[in-house]
Amino acid sequence: MELFVELSERVGRCASAHKAVLATAESCTAGGIACAITQIAGSSEWFDRGFVTYTNQSKEDLLGVKHETLCRYGAVSEQTASEMVLGALSRSTATVAVAVTGIAGPGGAVPGKPVGTVYLAWCKKGEIPVVKRHQFSGDRNAVRESTIRTALEGLCHLIEKN
Template identity: 55%
Template sequence: MTQSLSKEELFTPYLCGLVADLLQIKGLKLVTAESCTGGMISAACTDLAGSSNWFDRGFVTYSNDAKTELLGVEERLLRRAGAVCEGVARAMVEGALAHSHAQVAVAVTGVAGPTGGSPAKPVGTVWFGFAVPGQVVTEKCHFDGDRAQVRAATVRHALARLVELLG
């Protein structure tokens, strides 16, 4: 018995392929810095054969200590604003670039749920940081659904925005 994949499940490998093609055409490498996705973006990228040609490394920085130790995110920022904010997404993406051999980076930090949300940062809130040569972009999104759906939507959005920014 074979199980068919949903459109969303098919879309992620497609997006990864586009990212891979764009990076290779431009001679660039990608690094990821992930909190709420726990390495899912890296896993999606490295599912593609030949990804070592364009994928440098991934940082899974789930704890605040990991964000500070591996990416250089300032403890003061984490204490003041919390891990899910624009400043942390920006610091994560810049730290990923600084601690890698990549020229392109994506960072995600969010509240995947089902717990951990607040009125200011409800479950489904995700901050993204993107760095491409000459540009750093941050943005906030909100995704509906359970933990798995929020995390999957975060991966798809990260890859789709990379395609846009690299295209």
């Protein structure tokens, strides 16, 4: 996680300056975003919690993702990412959250969703989530690193907006 120190420090400065409190909801990164954020001393001032929801059941239980959403669209979908980020906000004291669900590989690809397919969702409390589909390349670690970097960059952008 040393790879993300500068970016994580930037997230901390953004959160502090805008009095934002963060939460993460992670599947394919398995807590990597929260780990990157909390490597910064003092992050407890602006980071509330992280949810690692690797299975569909955990997405339902911990974040309130609807069973129907998972059945209809799958765990790796815009709809699931949106429900994950809203669940992170409603089940924490956070004012801003990021969620990620994807296929880091090497297996898990399905038609229309190859390895490297990742949905990231960002949201401020009381607003509509912004969800983006990404197609990252490389091995499992490269996909996860690209996802974490994109998640952190998106947090700064969202916090600084308005």
